[in-house]
Amino acid sequence: MNTEIEIAGVKWKNPVTxxxxxxxxxxxxxxxxxxxxxxxxxxxxxANVPWPGNPTPRVxxxxxxxxxxxxxxxxxxxxxxERDLKFLEKYxxxxxxxxxxxxxxxxxxVVERLSDEKKVDMLEINVSCPNVKxxxxxxxxxxxxxxxxxxxxxxxxxxxxxxxxxxxxxDITEMARAAEAAGADAxxxxxxxxxxxxxxxxxxxxxxxxxxxxxxxxIKPVAVRMVYQVAQAVKIPIIGMGGISNAEDALEFILxxxxxxxxGAANFINPYATVEVINGIEEYMKKNHVEDxxxxxxxxx
Amino acid sequence: MKKKTTAIVIxxxxxxxxxxxxxxxxxxxxxxHAGQFVGVYTEDKSLLLPRPISICEVDHEKNAIRxxxxxxxxxxxEFSKYSAGEKVKLLGVLGNGYDIGKLLGKSVVLMGGGIGxxxxxxxxxxxxxxxxxxxxxxxxxxxxxxxxxxxxxxxKEDFEKYxxxxxxxxxxxxxxxxxxxxxxxxxxxxxxxxxKTADNEDTIKADIICACxxxxxxxxxxxxxxxxxxxxxxxxxxxxxxxxxxxxxxxxKTKEVDHHSHVNNAxxxxxxxxxxxxxxxx
Numbered sequence: 057m058n059t060e061i062e063i064a065g066v067k068w069k070n071p072v073t074x075x076x077x078x079x080x081x082x083x084x085x086x087x088x089x090x091x092x093x094x095x096x097x098x099x100x101x102x103a104n105v106p107w108p109g110n111p112t113p114r115v116x117x118x119x120x121x122x123x124x125x126x127x128x129x130x131x132x133x134x135x136x137x138e139r140d141l142k143f144l145e146k147y148x149x150x151x152x153x154x155x156x157x158x159x160x161x162x163x164x165x166v167v168e169r170l171s172d173e174k175k176v177d178m179l180e181i182n183v184s185c186p187n188v189k190x191x192x193x194x195x196x197x198x199x200x201x202x203x204x205x206x207x208x209x210x211x212x213x214x215x216x217x218x219x220x221x222x223x224x225x226x227d228i229t230e231m232a233r234a235a236e237a238a239g240a241d242a243x244x245x246x247x248x249x250x251x252x253x254x255x256x257x258x259x260x261x262x263x264x265x266x267x268x269x270x271x272x273x274x275i276k277p278v279a280v281r282m283v284y285q286v287a288q289a290v291k292i293p294i295i296g297m298g299g300i301s302n303a304e305d306a307l308e309f310i311l312x313x314x315x316x317x318x319x320g321a322a323n324f325i326n327p328y329a330t331v332e333v334i335n336g337i338e339e340y341m342k343k344n345h346v347e348d349x350x351x352x353x354x355x356x357x
Numbered sequence: 358m359k360k361k362t363t364a365i366v367i368x369x370x371x372x373x374x375x376x377x378x379x380x381x382x383x384x385x386x387x388x389x390h391a392g393q394f395v396g397v398y399t400e401d402k403s404l405l406l407p408r409p410i411s412i413c414e415v416d417h418e419k420n421a422i423r424x425x426x427x428x429x430x431x432x433x434x435e436f437s438k439y440s441a442g443e444k445v446k447l448l449g450v451l452g453n454g455y456d457i458g459k460l461l462g463k464s465v466v467l468m469g470g471g472i473g474x475x476x477x478x479x480x481x482x483x484x485x486x487x488x489x490x491x492x493x494x495x496x497x498x499x500x501x502x503x504x505x506x507x508x509x510x511x512x513k514e515d516f517e518k519y520x521x522x523x524x525x526x527x528x529x530x531x532x533x534x535x536x537x538x539x540x541x542x543x544x545x546x547x548x549x550x551x552x553k554t555a556d557n558e559d560t561i562k563a564d565i566i567c568a569c570x571x572x573x574x575x576x577x578x579x580x581x582x583x584x585x586x587x588x589x590x591x592x593x594x595x596x597x598x599x600x601x602x603x604x605x606x607x608x609x610k611t612k613e614v615d616h617h618s619h620v621n622n623a624x625x626x627x628x629x630x631x632x633x634x635x636x637x638x639x
Contacts, residue, residue, distance in 0.1 A: 077604070080602070084602045084627075087359055088360065106618075109605065113606075115604065120403050122405065122598060129618065129620060131618055131619035323603065
């Protein structure tokens with residue numbers, strides 16, 4: 057049985073990674089699971105300098121999911137390289153660094169800083185965080201802006217680049233095509249869906265940021281639909297995510313056309329979720345006599 | 358080591374309107390101590406995140422922890438209906454807890470307000486247990502100040518086993534009218550009712566404060582401690598998702614750049630919930 061997949065020339069031992077921002081750099085989950093089991097670890101977004109993030113409350117629960125407005129708090133690329141990448145060196149897993157910025161130059165600075173880091177296998181470019189005022193989603197909601205930033209990053213990046221797409225657009229296939237045409241090596245989708253919750257007793261917003269990104273099982277059908285649509289529209293590989301809690305969820309994304317999947321908010325609910333997804337995919341393959349996971353990718357048309 | 362595990366309800370009772378007291382048999386008890394908390398999962402799958410609830414008491418012999426919590430929504434309402442023998446999923450043990458090493462030889466004032474009262478019980482109990490093994494110079498003297506809404510003084514008898522208990526109630530029905538700070542204003546060693554010419558055993562001597570309660574109370578304690586130039590350790594609460602330090606949801610502003618985040622934010626779930634009051638900007 058073969059669970060190995062390949063994205064932009066990078067082989068993963070299995071198709072399971074984590075949603076950026078739900079897993080830190082793995083340190084916090086090291087005491088729950090064996091990080092070596094993961095196909096890849098996708099880190100929390102990192103910028104050229106430390107970002108303090110948004111005021112609290114930053115998270116709130118909603119029916120079947122949650123809203124977050126962390127605001128990309130991160131320690132900056134220098135600390136990230138010295139501490140987080142050093143920690144990840146011990147593990148036999150692929151490392152995808154999620155990169156964020158306020159301007160194209162911010163992104164380029166981080167991408168260049170990472171170009172000589174041997175442990176970094178791929179870069180995921182965050183052009184879809186809905187919770188920061190500048191940068192991020194500003195590049196992910198207009199095809200022209202996405203084209204420009206993708207080209208510029210591709211010019212400077214040593215590692216393959218994955219553009220992470222926002223669902224908060226009219227037509228996600230238009231964004232996917234723009235990223236592909238501009239040189240993206242892969243796509244990841246979906247980022248969170250912008251939402252809002254109001255506290256009726258206090259007559260205020262549940263989040264200090266007013267709006268937040270929705271994640272969790274409730275968004276899964278939207279995410280599966282978008283992965284399917286994008287898989288029909290582009291040739292580059294897709295990392296699918298949005299509400300994956302178990303192997304059944306992950307397999308839906310793979311059958312819809314994702315080459316790999318990310319477990320996101322489920323980590324907060326069940327710290328063992330990633331390993332359970334990996335084991336569950338293997339059990340499904342055994343039970344259904346699937347020799348190679350690649351047989352399943354995009355098998356439902 | 359943190360883990361997600363299944364506990365069994367030993368007992369549950371209603372202490373006061375909306376306040377419940379549940380003992381849970383769990384191997385998490387082994388490493389649990391005062392000021393730490395557990396994440397409690399609901400059976401209702403539309404409510405995904407574990408509810409952070411402080412540990413009120415640990416019984417190492419029975420391998421059990423006690424949680425005393427307020428029904429604040431659908432999740433805690435579900436917990437309040439559990440009865441002996443039922444299973445509950447827990448994530449734990451979470452948070453840093455109080456450092457008793459910092460209290461040795463001191464006159465310690467334990468302050469609890471509202472649903473911040475329960476975690477102070479295990480601290481009182483641990484201080485008491487430490488005292489039995491300590492030489493006189495290192496023994497701690499404990500005063501306990503509890504602030505309630507009204508005359509429903511839950512856990513008061515439990516605290517009386519470990520030190521002198523002073524009560525405040527918002528409606529004035531028991532003890533001092535007002536909150537814990539009103540108790541300090543009248544009963545403190547330099548308070549209104551103290552005989553300042555004598556070494557008055559009945560007053561509250563505060564070398565150090567440990568507290569848990571609503572934010573206005575903790576802010577007042579921070580100010581009080583700064584005025585008196587004494588250390589205060591306060592336990593904070595914030596909306597959290599993962600409980601283990603990954604999501605960065607539950608941060609508090611810090612005076613200095615935090616060692617982990619490299620910005621002026623610390624994670625309440627992991628770097629706290631107990632912080633030195635002088636280190637946080639609340």
